[in-house]
Amino acid sequence: MSERYLILDDGTVYRGQAFGSPATTFGEVVFNTSATGYQQIITNQIYHNQIIVFSQPSIGGYGIDRASYESIEPTCKGVIVRDVADVSTNRQRRLSLDEFLKIQNIPGISGIDTRALIHKLRSKGTVKGSIVDPVKDLAHAFDQLNAIVLTNQQVSQVSTPKAYPNPGTGLNVVVVDLGLKHGILRQLSQRNCNVTVLPYSCTAEQIFDLDPDGVILSTGPGSPADLPESLTSMISEVEQRIPLFAIGLGHELFAMANGAKVKPLQFEHHGDNHPILSIITDEIFYASQGQGYTVDRDSIDRNKMLTTHIDLVDQSVQGLRHRDFPAFSVQFFPDGAPGPLESSELFDEFIEIMTTRMER
Amino acid sequence: MDTMAMKRALTRITYEIIERNRGVEDLVIIGIKTRGVFLAQRIAERLKQLENVEVPVGELNVTAYRDDVHQLDNDSKLPGKPHFEFSLEGKKVILVDDVLYTGRTIRAAMDAIMDIGRPKRINLAILVDRGHRELPIRADFVGKNIPTAQNEKIEVSVSEIDEEDSVKIVNGK
């Protein structure tokens, strides 16, 4: 294994070993504390343009599993880990993580003191980083890193350009793809839904034309503030007519469409061990999270929306519901993948809302 | 319907009550004895969690008002006029029961309510609607529609008095 460096925009240099693609990469460095599911995390489009640090010390233990893709072509910018297991055989013949990242052109670096790195990220907030070849003089690499401007057009890059179906025999659901996680489709498939996935640029009219029983706004990367206003106005129109379920980035947009503000989170949530309180039932559960932004609690118009879920670690808003329409949203990922499945029943709730409306 | 499904149904009904009533102002919830009372309490708990408002809950025994129960003799102790700790005048009443079948219980409940006050509105929330109505009555909030045959029975259990939360279809003899 050849040597590579991880450099950060504060001037830090970490030495490690290369795996995956040999390309040079830039991105925002974020850490994830999940204990399982490295493949789901790497293939989650919310990490578009980001370099993922795994707090879990060793990943790659079962190679690449055919049922664990959250997108077919991951768009994260790199993987940082203490130790990568080069394992390519298990139950089936599988790609190793190293082979997979080579194919996907994603660089990785192992042998990093990720605990030290996470301590740094905790104290610094957003940090830009780059995985580079080891050269004597890193000044150039740092110049490049500092010069790089990361795009804020993430959603347009990961959303599907064209509508496509995921046929089923049950309820008709439109999923608006903001950087969709496959977990959402998997949950809908399990419930037999007949799904049409639309690009993020779709209009309310296009949705109405499909006459769906319900609409899901998907997860996705980046800040909702960088998205065109047409999205929030689409939401305002749709929520009045069709049951709506919004997740992750979709949740942030749903909040904005109803007058709330979204702000960057000082300590981002990437993991699956935060306790989340469901206010209506007063029950606590765990869910997968991946968020750099949060709905500002004070900006919520209480006459318009109810707060339904909060994160008990930092009291951040994790769920909202419209007072007047069957429209609700969660910040966390109820489909798990990776992560606990306790909240997957939100999909059942959504199905039941659609069914009740149909029966009426 | 298992514990989880029942929990979800009550949660959804609660949200729908808020949607329909634009809040919880002037709301009172009346549960029809026996299991309807527990369901009513659960809905009230949920409203309290969400809105931080105590919505009054009343218990209603409708036996005296049923048209299919005949006064057999004078000794039978049918309960008299119902009594609530709160007034019904101008209130929005949510009537709660476990199963909606012929509609006769609900009619009796409405009679009982009208007997003691004049609410602004009465809405009906039902955990299970099994069909076979004999009166023109329709639920506003339905947990689940379970079409049944006449000889089948719906058995609702609530953890407060039964072992568990569940809804089962039992074949009649």
Add this chain to the structure above:
Amino acid sequence: MARTKLQKILIIGSGPNEIGVDTELETATLQTIQVLHEAGKEVTFVSNNANSVAGDYLDPNHFVISDLDANSLINLLRNNDFDGLIPTLGGTPTFQLLHQLDEAGIFEQLNIRILGVSLKTIANTQNPEALNRILQNIHEPYIPTNILNETNEVLKFVRRIGYPVIVKPVAAISNNNRVRCENEHQLKQILASAFRISTTHQVAVEKSIVGFKEIEMTVIRDNENTRMLICAAEDFNPVGVHAGDSIVFTPTQTLTDQEFQAIRSSALRIAQEFKIRGICHVQFALNQSTGNYYVIRVNPYFDRTTAFAARATGYPVALVCTQISLGKNLRNITIPGLRQHDSLALIEPTLDHIAVRFPTFSFASFANANQELNTRMKSTGAVIAFGRSTEEAILKAIRSVDSTTTSEQAALDESRLNEGQLINVLVHPTAGEVFYLLEAIRRGYQVEELAELTKIDAFYFYKLIHIVQIEKKLRKNLFDASVLRKAKFYGYGDSQIAQLWKSSDEKVRKFREKNQIRPTFKGIEPTAGEFPYNNRSYYTTYETENESQISEKPKVFILGTANNQVGTNAAAEYVTVHMIQTCRDLGFETILINNNPNAISILPRLADKLYIEPLTVENCLNIINSEQPDYVVAQGKWQIVNDLSAAGVKITQLPLSRTSRAENVESNYLVVAEKNGDKQRNLGCFYTATDASLHFPSMASKQIATKLQHITQSEIRKQDEGIYSVMFKQEGSHLIVTGTIPLAVQDIPFMTYALNYDLVADMVKLSLNYSDCESKLKLTSAGTQLKLEHVFPYEQLQIPQPQNAPFSLAIGAKITRTQQ
């Protein structure tokens, strides 16, 4: 009527240590007592474990020595007005006991609440049939099992559950083993004989899960049904080897998220169904080829797995569970350590290290025992090791064993096995398995081949191959700094490297230091670095950031005694705990190194700072160099003490005998006496019976007692400072001194209790020259007789116990109190 007050609480202890019962339950008990006391409760602890430390935390009235049988307990319950009882700290025997007590109606009669778990749940989880019935109700997969009396019925049943199956005759005439059948032909053959030898003409048939992966989930549930996963651990060995004899890893190493979440959800559902209020450990078998799992066991009590969960994650399991049993809920419980977020106990542990529990065996001492691993537990202790890679964790575990107990493992010399022998130990897992696996890899066995032979996940062979690759590199490149750096990064110890370089530890160490390859200490905490944490426990790795903060206070570095071994056994833990307490009382910051996952001494309340590391010269020197302690203290002399002394460390050794009280010396009396400066005094006199039990008081006649007194004085005069056992044989009216030896570690807990005198504290003070603060003897009330008997592992190892079993092979000790 339910009792509303919950003031007087009884905890039932686990009894003497034996195979399968290390000090993990005592450890959880102490934490529990601590929380209960903080809540103002009155706690009573009942046990017959001579090595129990609980007595230090309770006054004599609340530390009850009693046999743990139904009659004794009924008496205890009747004579005290207990409000509640904690049943989860005594292991399975307590559950059996409670079952008997419940049948006697005692709890209802006396109105005693069972905390943490209901009697119904106890019954349901401990009876396999009841368990399966409930699992079926909640749609959780269990191992189908049936008792049948017709061949046709069996065939029908097996067609439904599928091959292979295990057949066992019910109430067989001979003690027949369970037989595994792969197909119908085999099954029919077996059935013919099985029905014949069953006195009831019945066979028990169950689906065979041998070879499935074993997963252990530790969950906590509170009074309002909030449930959290504390730790998911994966066994290295598949089902078929007792989980206590398998190497265990956390986090799980080879589970996909789907497999993991399915098992997690199941464990949480089970905790809910059984209405657990506190701890629950659920064991699963996972069929790797289908991804299906089965629930094997539900343990709603503290055990070795929950202890490992607590140590590996740093999450204070017992502390949280006790608060739950007092009626608190997780959302209102805070945990020490977490510096922000209201110290929320609700944050599910997630790790940035890999922890491994590694079994240790004592077959050197039990050479004629069968060393093959099966469903009967055989390991006598365990070590825990932490690493930042799987390799590092494994290598440290191996090193823990190497440094202290190579011979104790009695592993055959793996390099001398011929091919047939090697294959045999691969197919039939044997104590010290990992050494054989490494040897097979050295001989060129391939991953697929090994995975097929052993049913161990291929993942581990990739890791072991990596270890062997580094080994080969080391052999080839003597004193090569870059190879050394890599070897250290993946967890090789200086001593392991020295062996490969055919050099000495010291030379390797010097070379390493010259090349600036230095250790870093990392905190063991449950949030993977996400939240600021006040670390107290550390492990070593070779990375960039060092988290260990060094204080300026005077400190003592205490060597723990690592894994539980026959001979010194849990008594050594007892001594360590007392050493720590004494040093704290003397005003020192106490720093401990230990690596027994079940150890009491690693409890947060004890040492100020803890390094969970193998007791090797390298680690001790690393810690000593970093901490600069004023004293390094060890109990007695053993290999590591010699090695450290040789490396120039000044070690204060407590004058203790680590071999036990003169085994073969026939004696009748034993006097414990102390020499301190030029002062001498007798601390007490014991009677030693022919069955090797020790009794107090000695019941010697006045005349004999006076004589003993005098002779002891003159014996002690000849000795250096310290506390001694002087042994006497009585012949008529003559007393013959048969030996004068330093106090044996094994005897100390019993003697301390009998004399009501902290012998260890005295010894520590003597050794650290605090001799002026000599304590007074405060003899306990007379009227009862105390007896110490040793407990041996012969039965568990299925070998006959010899007439006078040597004390050095005892694994535990039992204390009995009788009225005089």
